[in-house]
Amino acid sequence: xxxxxxxxxxxxxxxxxxxxxxxxxxxxxxxxxxxxxxxxxxxxxxxxxxxxxxxxxxxxxxxxxxxxxxxxxxxxxxxxxxxxxxxxxxxxxxxxxxxxxxxxxxxxxxxxxxxxxxxxxxxxxxxxxxxxxxxxxxxxxxxxxxxxxxxxxxxxxxxxxxxxxxxxxxxxxxxxxxxxxxxxxxxxxxxxxxxxxxxxxxxxxxxxxxxxxxxxxxxxxxxxxxxxxxxxxxxxxxxxxxxxxxxxxxxxxxxxxxxxxxxxxxxxxxxxxxxxxxxxxxxxxxxxxxxxxxxxxxxxxxxxxxxxxxxxxxxxxxxxxxxxxxxxxxxxxxxxxxxxxxxxxxxxxxxxxxxxxxxxxxxxxxxxxxxxxxxxxxxxxxxxxxxxxxxxxxxxxxxxxxxxxxxxxxxxxxxxxxxxxxx
Numbered sequence: 001x002x003x004x005x006x007x008x009x010x011x012x013x014x015x016x017x018x019x020x021x022x023x024x025x026x027x028x029x030x031x032x033x034x035x036x037x038x039x040x041x042x043x044x045x046x047x048x049x050x051x052x053x054x055x056x057x058x059x060x061x062x063x064x065x066x067x068x069x070x071x072x073x074x075x076x077x078x079x080x081x082x083x084x085x086x087x088x089x090x091x092x093x094x095x096x097x098x099x100x101x102x103x104x105x106x107x108x109x110x111x112x113x114x115x116x117x118x119x120x121x122x123x124x125x126x127x128x129x130x131x132x133x134x135x136x137x138x139x140x141x142x143x144x145x146x147x148x149x150x151x152x153x154x155x156x157x158x159x160x161x162x163x164x165x166x167x168x169x170x171x172x173x174x175x176x177x178x179x180x181x182x183x184x185x186x187x188x189x190x191x192x193x194x195x196x197x198x199x200x201x202x203x204x205x206x207x208x209x210x211x212x213x214x215x216x217x218x219x220x221x222x223x224x225x226x227x228x229x230x231x232x233x234x235x236x237x238x239x240x241x242x243x244x245x246x247x248x249x250x251x252x253x254x255x256x257x258x259x260x261x262x263x264x265x266x267x268x269x270x271x272x273x274x275x276x277x278x279x280x281x282x283x284x285x286x287x288x289x290x291x292x293x294x295x296x297x298x299x300x301x302x303x304x305x306x307x308x309x310x311x312x313x314x315x316x317x318x319x320x321x322x323x324x325x326x327x328x329x330x331x332x333x334x335x336x337x338x339x340x341x342x343x344x345x346x347x348x349x350x351x352x353x354x355x356x357x358x359x360x361x362x363x364x365x366x367x368x369x370x371x372x373x374x375x376x377x378x379x380x381x382x383x384x385x386x387x388x389x390x391x392x393x394x395x396x397x398x399x400x401x402x403x404x405x406x407x408x409x410x411x412x413x414x415x416x417x418x419x420x421x422x423x
Contacts, residue, residue: 001363001371002136002152002260003280006273009259009372010280010408012329020329021272024306027321031310035099042313043097043105046087054080057237061230062223074233078240079294084113085241086248086296087312093122095309114241116178117207120200124181130308134253134281135261141253142260144169144176145185148352149345150260151363155355162353166346173242173249178204244294251285251341252301254348256367257334258283278305279326280408284319284335291338292316302333330407344368375411 003009007017057076064070089112091097097105111118124140132138136152143149146169148159169176182200186192215234220227252258259280269277279302287299298304300315303322310318326333336344348368351359361367365374 001373002150002262002265002369003371004262004264005372006261006265006276006280009370009375010276010329010331011375011411012276012407016329016407017270017272017276019272020325021270021275023325024275025271027318028307028310031307031314031318032099035311039311039313040100042311043100046083047105050080050083050088053077053083058219061219061233064223064226064229064233070229070233074236074240077233077237081113081237081241082244082294085245086298087293089113090296090298091312093118094126096311098309111207113211114174114178115208115211116174116180117203119203120181121177124177126308130305132266133278133305134259135263135266137263138266140180144180146176147349149254149348149368151352151356151359151366151369152260152262155352159353162349166349170243170246171239173246174238178208247338247342248295248298250345251338252282252298252304254368255283255334255336255341255344256348257332258368259370275306278302279322279331281305282334283341284333285338285341286335287338299338302335326409330409332409332412375415 007014010017012020053076057073057078057080060069060073060076064073089110092105092110093107093112095107098107100106103109107122129139129141134142136142136150143153146165147162148155182197182204183192184197187194187197215238216231219234220231223230261277261281265273265277282301282305284302285299287295292299297312297315300312300319303315303318304312306322307318323333325331335341344367352368356363359366361369363369364371
């Protein structure tokens with residue numbers, strides 16, 4: 001099963017978790033106080049760059065006569081769509097720039113270049129996903145109601161098709177996001193009133209119509225005899241944007257170490273425990289400046305989930321402080337290369353196409369699924385870890401220097417040590 005007692009899983013006391021929450025609150029206040037001209041300048045330059053790239057791409061495609069021009073136009077348009085989606089749309093609608101009091105970049109007025117209507121996304125993502133992050137049964141982003149990514153979800157025959165479903169979701173990611181908040185299955189089953197679903201469906205169809213006309217009618221028509229080439233370029237740019245968004249989002253939520261939680265874990269959840277759930281439920285991937293920008297700085301998914309409404313251009317510097325806190329509280333800071341994080345995600349998707357009887361690990365102790373029970377020490381291993389335990393007790397008591405916390409990172413290391421001894 002998923003994690004129910006987050007303090008026990010993290011091997012931290014109530015006081016430790018409260019202190020961690022206070023440290024993170026202090027970090028938030030420091031960044032909020034420091035927001036200003038350099039942040040606004042970053043945003044304005046990003047908007048300008050995105051618009052220039054899109055205009056250049058549209059211009060090349062308007063009269064594209066060769067394969068090279070088609071490729072160049074498509075590449076420029078794809079890049080513009082990715083920036084608009086990841087660094088602008090996603091972050092503006094999180095309220096990261098509301099402090100500027102500028103209607104153009106305010107979360108209540110921004111509408112992005114994809115088929116998902118902004119109000120629907122803000123409910124399913126800003127509210128449901130960020131409040132109930134990785135809580136099985138409440139956060140619908142755990143598998144997007146399509147993929148089995150944790151053993152806490154019972155296997156059914158439909159999961160055999162996961163590899164194909166995963167490819168379809170990747171290529172049509174904007175449509176999956178657009179349908180996410182509509183919950184059409186709930187409407188058909190009678191669990192969601194039509195009075196609620198009808199206005200949502202109208203907004204959805206209006207947004208879809210606008211996007212389809214723009215990309216597949218208006219701009220192709222401006223290309224005259226080359227309309228079909230422009231239409232195919234627009235389609236390719238949308239698919240490229242979908243694939244990149246899918247990879248970034250999946251690498252932030254489904255690699256090994258991105259934990260899942262039970263509904264019971266929310267009972268009497270403190271602010272410190274909410275912070276801790278964000279830290280344990282998400283993962284980063286390493287990126288240089290360019291890749292970080294193209295990912296909307298969501299290569300810092302941990303920082304984003306801790307502070308979703310702080311400017312994304314601050315995540316890199318905030319990550320230094322977050323890593324320091326992870327070291328102080330002995331918590332893992334889950335990160336790796338983009339390739340490694342996606343490989344672990346893909347391995348989970350492929351592995352969980354199978355019923356549990358074909359899987360070796362348990363729902364309490366698997367790379368993609370764990371609970372506080374994973375750290376239960378059986379009698380046969382106790383003697384083998386005495387030396388490690390004595391060393392850690394010395395560290396905790398201050399025998400070898402200043403007292404340090406014994407948290408989840410050490411617990412994982414000790415457990416791996418026991419396994420090696422057992423083998």
